[in-house]
Amino acid sequence: MILPARSLERRLTGGLALVGALGALFLLLFIAIEYGLTFQTLADSKELPSVIHELTEHVVIPIMVLILPMTFAARWVIRASLRPLERKAREIDEASAHERGFRVDVTSLPAEVLPFANAVNALLDRIDEATREQEAFAADVAHELRTPLSVLALEIERLEHPAAERLREDIARMRRLIDQLMILAQLDIEAPQQADGEVALAEVAEDVASLMAPLAIRQKRNIAVETRGSASVTGRREAIFAAVRNLVENGLRVTPEGGTVTILVGPGNAIAVRDEGPGLEVEALETLRRRNLRADHASSHGAGLGLAIVSRIAAAHQARLTTQPAEKTLRLEFA
């Protein structure tokens, strides 16, 4: 293994080697002085072989015998004591992008690294706190927007102007956006890991269908539920409900008049929504999913934050959101 110049392991090994070499030199010097060896003795061709023999037998060989195993032992000790750091680094790397409350576990770390790990944890504390404040602020803003928007909506309803209908639609869109912002903020503020216990997916599907059916029927579309098996998952019921609702809203938007949006429960711990639109390509889902991460501008086809929200909820529940364009299905698979 080639180590970078500033590697701790390389510096420690080098240091130890230097100490060994210097020690051996000092030992030789000490022996020379002790036995009164002079350069003349060394130059004397009769004495030299016996001196060399003596030195080899009593100094060089013991030092070699000591140094070789010590070198390997030192390397092993150094590596072993650095290994927890590597493991921690991997853990930090693997912490998911939205995981709140992640902290470096300091129990198995060597004492020397503790101040560093504690500093990292303090930084994570501050980041979490800042994010929470920001999200609480976003929720407050969304909340405060509702009152003026209500007045605006009511005033527009009284207008008898050709533009009134368009304005009403704009208000409906703004309202939906506020709802979505608040769901996102709420999901993050109240730790998403906090579970309600077992959530029956069939019940969620029926509740979402009941909620959305009046709107769908006004828009001349149908909603249906198909249940295979009795799937239930651990998680937050309202969050899963919001995810399925967003999938259904997405389905209603792409389904033509007279079409049906079907919520499919199971088989297995999965819930899916099938529409009668063109089907969502894998790359397109990826783009929509990333929207909230990259603060993209809204798309022209009005998907809003819907699928980004679903993806966030899925991540919080260790679920996977996938698309099957051929079956025109978006699927949430729980672990």
Added chain:
Amino acid sequence: MRVLIVEDNERIAKLTGSGLVAAGFAVDLAPDLASADAALGSASFDALVLDLGLPDGDGLEWLRRGRRARTVPPALVLTARGALDDRVAGLDAGADDYLTKPFEIDEVAARLRALLRRPGARTDVELVIGPLRFDTNRRACFAGEKRLDLARREADLLELLMRKAGTVVRRQAIEDALYSFDAPVTPNAVEAIVSRLRRKLDQACGCGEMLHTVRGVGYLLEERA
């Protein structure tokens, strides 16, 4: 139908009030809980439109107390919070329905009419949905001027759907309402009744398509003004 609007934002109160007057309601306004108490003490109201964040207290808490004392009519709660759990909190406290701001007057009017169609409400005698009229005392149903000839369970189903018009009625709720506990319900019994009812509605007024199937969940009678 007399409605009391309890809302502290003057513009929202007035706009909602005039919208509901145009929709055929008699409306009184109360800007806070004290005046709401005064209004409820001096007159009889069929329903309440209640905002939650009021200057002199929490609307939900007030509603909970009123419900215990049985002094408040059915309430439609307006909330700016829109948080998912507020709904549960609101309904637990005795709110009969809720809407998040911003709302549309049509929606408020429809929800209020639905509240007034509930069993026990004062205007319980006759249910009217679009061309359909159901006299709950005489158990007679009319489509336009024509009287519908319905079997008992068909009439029960129609009454249930009319009371909940505009919302999905679950199949389980229909079975519970139509059959006594010990009567066995065959798997397709409800479907059969629905399709007979739909055919009769079609023959009477061509309005069978008002009765929608939400496959796998239940049925919905479309609300028409």
